[in-house]
Amino acid sequence: MAGEPQADCLFCKIVAGEVPATVVRETPTTVAFRDINPQAPTHVLVIPKGHYPDAASLATGAPELAADVLREAGEVAAGEALVSREGGPGTGYRVVFNTGSGAGQTVFHAHAHVLGGRGLEWPPG
Ligand code: AMP
Ligand code: ZN
Numbered sequence: 001m002a003g004e005p006q007a008d009c010l011f012c013k014i015v016a017g018e019v020p021a022t023v024v025r026e027t028p029t030t031v032a033f034r035d036i037n038p039q040a041p042t043h044v045l046v047i048p049k050g051h052y053p054d055a056a057s058l059a060t061g062a063p064e065l066a067a068d069v070l071r072e073a074g075e076v077a078a079g080e081a082l083v084s085r086e087g088g089p090g091t092g093y094r095v096v097f098n099t100g101s102g103a104g105q106t107v108f109h110a111h112a113h114v115l116g117g118r119g120l121e122w123p124p125g
Pocket of ligand 2: 005006009010011012013050051052108109
């Protein structure tokens, strides 16, 4: 069933505490933890606790949970001082949802990459 834990899913195991992670924020519906192979000075993954294979299926199956993930991405960025809570610009950050193996998705449990702390090129690679 949509949202139920999957036995073979790495991020479901992180949610369950079966695989360790450096957790930076947790809410009743989400977990944010540092990427094990960071691509920027700040590289945090925000995941829903429920299992959805990618961002689109999350948004379709559980729109409020998708909103929780996006809001938490902003909270992580503020916590890492990439944006100012007072409304100043900060250095900014990028939220990425790789979708499909051709786009670099390797873990099929929806996750937002929050990247910042260095110059971010546009267009991305
Ligand atoms: P993606 O390639 O978009 O599916 O992103 C998956 C991300 O998960 C990659 O950036 C990996 O470095 C990261 N990752 C894989 N295993 C772990 C782990 N045990 N703890 C934290 N991050 C991980
Ligand atoms: Zn999962």
